[in-house]
Amino acid sequence: MRKIHWLDWMILALLLLFAGYVWTRIEGTLNYKWRWEIIPQYLLHYDQDQGRWTAGILMEGLLNTIRISVLASILALVLGTILGLARCAQNLAVRMLARTYLELLRNIPSIVVIFIFYFFLSEQLIAAFNIDGWARDIARGENAWLWQVFFGDMRRFPSLVSGILVLALFESAFVGEIIRAGIQSIPRGQREAAQSLGLPWRDEMRFVVLPQAMHKIVPPLANQSITLVKNSAIVSLISVHDLTYRTLALVSSTRAIFEAWITTALIYGGLCFLLSLLFRRLEKGSDR
Amino acid sequence: MTDLTPIIQMTDVSRIFGDFRALDRVSLSVLPGERVVVCGPSGSGKSTLIRCLNRLESHDSGTIIVDGIELGEDTRDIRAVRQEVGMVFQQFNLFPHLTVLENLTLGPIRVRRMSRSAAEELARNYLDRVHIPEQADKFPAQLSGGQQQRVAIARSLCMEPRIMLFDEPTSALDPEMINEVLDVMVELAGTGMTMICVTHEMGFARKVAHKMVFMEAGRIAEIAPPEAFFSNPSSARARLFLDQILEH
Numbered sequence: 001m002r003k004i005h006w007l008d009w010m011i012l013a014l015l016l017l018f019a020g021y022v023w024t025r026i027e028g029t030l031n032y033k034w035r036w037e038i039i040p041q042y043l044l045h046y047d048q049d050q051g052r053w054t055a056g057i058l059m060e061g062l063l064n065t066i067r068i069s070v071l072a073s074i075l076a077l078v079l080g081t082i083l084g085l086a087r088c089a090q091n092l093a094v095r096m097l098a099r100t101y102l103e104l105l106r107n108i109p110s111i112v113v114i115f116i117f118y119f120f121l122s123e124q125l126i127a128a129f130n131i132d133g134w135a136r137d138i139a140r141g142e143n144a145w146l147w148q149v150f151f152g153d154m155r156r157f158p159s160l161v162s163g164i165l166v167l168a169l170f171e172s173a174f175v176g177e178i179i180r181a182g183i184q185s186i187p188r189g190q191r192e193a194a195q196s197l198g199l200p201w202r203d204e205m206r207f208v209v210l211p212q213a214m215h216k217i218v219p220p221l222a223n224q225s226i227t228l229v230k231n232s233a234i235v236s237l238i239s240v241h242d243l244t245y246r247t248l249a250l251v252s253s254t255r256a257i258f259e260a261w262i263t264t265a266l267i268y269g270g271l272c273f274l275l276s277l278l279f280r281r282l283e284k285g286s287d288r
Numbered sequence: 289m290t291d292l293t294p295i296i297q298m299t300d301v302s303r304i305f306g307d308f309r310a311l312d313r314v315s316l317s318v319l320p321g322e323r324v325v326v327c328g329p330s331g332s333g334k335s336t337l338i339r340c341l342n343r344l345e346s347h348d349s350g351t352i353i354v355d356g357i358e359l360g361e362d363t364r365d366i367r368a369v370r371q372e373v374g375m376v377f378q379q380f381n382l383f384p385h386l387t388v389l390e391n392l393t394l395g396p397i398r399v400r401r402m403s404r405s406a407a408e409e410l411a412r413n414y415l416d417r418v419h420i421p422e423q424a425d426k427f428p429a430q431l432s433g434g435q436q437q438r439v440a441i442a443r444s445l446c447m448e449p450r451i452m453l454f455d456e457p458t459s460a461l462d463p464e465m466i467n468e469v470l471d472v473m474v475e476l477a478g479t480g481m482t483m484i485c486v487t488h489e490m491g492f493a494r495k496v497a498h499k500m501v502f503m504e505a506g507r508i509a510e511i512a513p514p515e516a517f518f519s520n521p522s523s524a525r526a527r528l529f530l531d532q533i534l535e536h
């Protein structure tokens with residue numbers, strides 16, 4: 001399997017040829033001027049006024065993407081667990097409700113879902129709880145820096161929250177399916193044994209079903225969290241200042257289309273690759 | 289058997305799967321301390337019958353009263369009954385992620401609200417009773433089938449139930465392990481436990497049963513004391529059934 005076949009050479013040659021073609025199109029026909037040198041400052045630059053290194057807009061976008069991904073993952077896990085349990089509930093109404101939610105999310109394009117969640121849910125929630133005013137108070141308060149570590153610029157907190165909510169609601173359906181599959185992989189006899197001891201439903205889940213389902217749940221959940229990082233790009237549509245949004249802004253102000261998008265692609269790719277390496281290592285560790 | 293009010297009273301119980309009657313107007317009463325052995329051909333409804341007694345299976349009509357509680361939709365009633373009714377399964381159904389001791393203490397701690405130390409003492413006590421005190425800290429997969437089934441019996445006994453149900457407890461065992469499990473069950477019978485046991489171990493039935501129940505096609509075809517049942521079964525179907533299993 002390791003040996004390189006003549007077919008591999010051929011495929012490689014074709015790929016190079018194609019890359020070369022794209023390159024000449026960009027260079028020659030479009031008369032594109034590459035300006036890679038402008039990119040680094042948007043990642044990190046030295047601020048003369050403040051006398052320290054500060055994050056450029058791409059880096060800020062990346063930090064927001066990470067914040068959104070982490071917080072949305074946690075929320076999606078909570079919501080998804082509830083949803084997964086609801087899918088296995090005794091009560092028919094509960095089951096139907098969970099099923100409907102899942103089917104809606106499965107059969108509506110994610111972009112449409114995002115807008116619906118945004119306008120119908122998170123906007124209303126943010127207005128209802130006056131999150132706007134609350135965040136502005138914090139931005140002026142003393143501990144603003146601590147909040148910024150977790151939530152970035154507090155003046156944009158409501159937008160971040162809606163990004164997190166929307167993404168978490170969207171991903172919770174898939175997390176729910178993973179949890180359901182895990183629960184249903186446990187043989188019926190296990191649950192019957194728990195029930196015949198008189199264990200109430202939540203103890204049956206907590207002590208018998210979920211601990212055993214973990215082996216089946218954790219690996220796909222890790223995959224799903226990588227998918228979530230990639231899907232997080234979608235929140236740029238509702239003006240959350242994530243990496244994708246910032247790249248769009250950068251492109252429109254500098255016209256460095258190719259450089260900016262290649263950089264962003266590398267950042268997303270690197271982030272997800274690191275995550276998958278991490279999960280693989282953890283999985284190996286837990287096998288031992 | 290001094291108390292003559294039945295601890296289990298099934299009246300006209302039916303259970304229907306689709307258009308198939310797994311139980312067809314079954315009536316049975318069991319007195320405290322009574323030991324009932326249920327037998328009959330495969331698919332005749334034996335498992336369904338005893339699973340109805342702790343509501344692992346729901347019944348579609350008729351009434352089931354266990355220890356004074358009528359089984360219905362009410363989950364609190366169901367749990368109250370399950371605390372008084374232990375069940376031993378053909379496939380043991382031990383919790384593989386817990387040690388033997390944890391398998392035994394889970395019910396007492398979570399349901400009976402015992403302290404961990406009291407529950408462990410109780411568990412060791414019952415492990416002694418099933419003759420495997422030394423296996424407390426192993427996981428189920430490290431035990432033989434016969435040992436696993438004895439752990440399963442001990443797990444049920446730790447809830448100190450008033451009734452024990454057994455659904456073919458020895459059918460999944462290698463022949464050389466059947467006796468160690470039956471011995472434990474005979475000893476349990478000696479303590480005066482109310483037992484309902486689905487089994488084809490006729491030697492065991494002869495030894496402990498007060499009453500034989502023969503099922504066929506979802507009905508109880510015959511109820512008789514073991515002497516009468518084995519020497520002179522009244523139904524032709526029971527006679528044929530006995531001939532078949534006693535041949536082995």
Ligand SMILES: Nc1ncnc2c1ncn2[C@@H]1O[C@H](COP(=O)(O)OP(=O)(O)OP(=O)(O)O)[C@@H](O)[C@H]1O
Binds near residue numbers: 305330333337
């Ligand atoms: N959940 C179910 N859905 C549909 N049919 C069922 C279900 N459970 C049992 N049955 C049917 O009911 C009938 C009685 O089943 P039951 O398990 O009570 O028989 P049994 O006497 O215990 O047989 P065996 O000796 O094979 O264990 C069988 O024909 C079975 O196919």
Ligand SMILES: [Mg+2]
Binds near residue numbers: 336
């Ligand atoms: Mg059966």
